Amino acid sequence: MSLPGEPSRAVEPVLRLESLTRVHGSGATEVHALRGIDLDVFPGELVAVMGPSGSGKSTLLTIAGGLDLPTAGRVVVEGTDLTTASRKELAALRRRSIGYVFQDYNLIPALTAVENVALPRELDGVSARRARREALTALEEMGLGHIADRFPDEVSGGQQQRVAIARALVGDRRLVLADEPTGAL
Template identity: 60%
Template sequence: MTVLVQLDGAARRFGSGHTEVTALHPTSLTVEASELLAVMGPSGSGKTTLLSLVGGLDRPTEGRVVVAGQDVGSLKARDLAILRRRTVGYVFQDLNLLAGLTARENVAIPLELDGRPIGEARAAADAALDSVGLANLADRFPDDLSGGEQQRVAIARALVGGRQILLADEPTGALDSITGESVMRLLRAHCDGGGTAILVTHDAAHAAWADRVVFLRDGRMVDEARAASSPDLTTTAA
């Protein structure tokens, strides 16, 4: 199986000397294509730091982070931006949708920033919205959408253009249980289609959708478990 994400002794420290803080101690981890990995742990355990390193939002101070065959720590800023636009999609808990743009326009942003013609970018956005069940809401503004619909727009934006790797930081934290489950179905479907997703969550029920769960505490990976089985997509309610 193809390895899409690899951490090789990756660590992140802030400050120096007596003020140094280690957010993530040296960590080694691989995530393969078609795998959904859940990351759990208490607040301050290093979950978001790990996700930021994989997503190229930060660089390791020690070790290596390799994403889709590219060493994130050695990439120039321009190449790192290209990696984020073309390969890695990020879903934040607070969504970061632009209120003045429609759902279609929000989803098209990564492709337009990558130089795609507007018509092509928006056609791809329509396809991405259709894949998350929002084709009929493409012209709505974020304030006219429910919380669950906004989260699905954010997922469509993260996946538009065929990006392989989806990083989700507490994507269900502000949603009710039924809507949260529908988001998990989308993450699971992405992985079953050959993509990869890393999910940060506090919810054990949502972590159960993963193929594997790793546990962090105080910046260290302290345990790892392989899920016995994922929920049945054919019987779980949308």
């Protein structure tokens, strides 16, 4: 909102989807998972995408997270168009700006909970010590401080899911995407 006489301050969306279409497969097995989706998500907004199984929720999230590309349309994250970004730009956005909670968690089995959470920060060049400290804080916020040094197969499904959430939140991410993040909680 702007007051009369005050210049309007344009707030840029964190995520913008423009005429997004995604067709899986081709010919007889072609599936239109998304057809002309427009969506803006602004800083601080919480958006829930709801729909029955097969309605395209995961397809939408993987495209918004730069894990898949649309057949047509644009995906803009913090001003960068993911459909034209270089692999390097895309990797940097996925490391720094986008947190992604996978439906099947995707934790690395050979790393402990705290190492899993610290990994994206270490990959982004933060010192191992600081990455570990941030990861511990994120785990504590999820009520998981006590399982920090356990491996994924040594904790419950719900705890694995919360480790995956902590990993998506660590660092200053402006866009957190979660695919059915409460399935095991």
